Amino acid sequence: MKLSRAPNLLIAQHWINLLEQVHISCELHNRYMQGAMGDIPVDQCGPEVWLEHEADLPAAxxxxxxxxxxxxxxxxxxxxxxxxxxxxxxxxxxxNCGSSYSDFS
Ligand SMILES: [Zn+2]
Known part of the structure; x- marks a missing residue:
């Protein structure tokens, strides 16, 4: 079942990494859709994260x-x-030292 559509592939991949860290089975759908379509509305394309088990939905x-x-x-x-x-x-x-990520980006 579908969990959510991600705004971009980087974030979709990030979500999947996080879900795998907590042992939730998931997969990435539509990863090649972006930029490959003509008449499909924008909100119907883009990477989607799907769950293998519906019971995982709230945690995911x-x-x-x-x-x-x-x-x-x-x-x-x-x-x-x-x-x-x-x-x-x-x-x-x-x-380790308390520095913020935003200090270096
Ligand atoms: Zn440091």
Missing amino acids: QRVITGAAPTPGAPLMRWRCGSCHESLEPQFTTCW
Whole structure:
């Protein structure tokens, strides 16, 4: 069943990574649709994240709601510009030295 349509492929992939981290089975649909159609309305194209199990829906929605892109937030692993620690995308500040991701982007 469909979980949600992502605004772009990068975010769809990001959601899937997050869902896999919490062991929710999911797959990416429509990844090649964007830019390949003529008359299809824009809101009917774009990458979609689908769940394998309907029971996972509430948890999955929480995951991607929490993962809504915020300005300046990392979408993938990043490296702290101060101490060079490698950080997961869910962290917007370096746990090692407290520097903020937005300080380096
Ligand atoms: Zn740091």
